[in-house]
Amino acid sequence: MMQSKTVEIAVGIFVALGLGALFILAMQVSNLSNLGGDDGYEVRAGFDNIGGLKVRSPVTVAGVRVGRVAAIDYDDENYQAEVILRIDPRFDAFPLDTSASIFTSGLLGEQYVALEPGGDMEYLRDGDRITLTQSALVLEQLIGKFLFSQADKE
């Protein structure tokens, strides 16, 4: 049998390596570092159609990611999808009349919420509601519109 001190040191190094690897996986590899925990403020927005938007989809302004979709719900008074956007506390100066649209990144990419700042002097605060929204483009609807417009021409 090997000297017990050497064995203990080797086991200690092994366990430290293993835990270190888990730590690297959690911090460097996973999204933990850019989740930002639960801080940030929440803004609501109602969309007629959210298409393929999912919880945790990105929220961007001018292409820069400023937050994520925190929750998606259905509002049965307005017959709309209620999307809760959680925005990083660093970006706290969006005018009240900011508009939100759902776009697709690339041709087949995933969908995201793009915010476009307006000109109001007041800023959006936690719990505010974005009123100017533009729904996701649904391919079938586009094709349908196109077909109707063709039919009208004739």
Place this chain on the structure above:
Amino acid sequence: MAGMIRRLGRWGLSFFERLGRGHLFLLEALAGLPSLLSRPGLVVQQLYSVGVLSLLIIVVSGLFVGMVLGLQGYNTLVGFGAEQSLGMLVALTLVREMGPVVTALLFAGRAGSALTAEIGLMKATEQLSGMEMMAVDPMRRVVAPRFLAGFISMPLLAAIFSTVGIYGGYFVGVGLLGVDAGAFWSQIQDKVDLHEDIYNGVIKSLVFGFAVTWIAVFEGYDATPTSEGVSRATTRTVVHGALAVLALNFVLTALMFGEI
């Protein structure tokens, strides 16, 4: 005809007998775990032979698996102009599947076979009955520490495998093939979810560690006490361990990621 039915019956009986013995054995081994609290040295000794000695093969395989994933992934993705997603492909493959599964297969080959051979030889040379004679319970003295050590080592080894593999993919993708380093890491961080991917990977490796160690220790303890019996038990450990890991992997993947 009658002989065939008789053989089938005998086979069935012995199958269920082994199955039952295996589970009773597991219960006994688990019952022996609390007694380890007073003798942690036994577990440390086993962690050394099960974990530390497997480290080399895990690190080297992880590195090469990651490098191959980087190469193959790059060659496929570049056809779509999507080589920026290489990091995501390598990391998700490793964390979700390759890390736990390949580690468990290597673990069954490296540590599992050693456990079976060691316990089997102890039985063949009548050390186990000698212990019983001296009122030392071999379940507590021999089986329980090995069981616990295997259970602890597997997730650590799998995490090391995945981490080394991701750096291997990074080396090939960023170092040799010229993928942008920032895109590599940002794609990884964007797509790998702490709960969905990393926790589930750890759960997988815990389950695999449990299954492989159980099979290895049981096969050793249950081996026919001859040199041939020990060699057969060792083979069975590797074969059954690998089959159990692959089958469990499908079930766990379906439960965790599938929408079946």
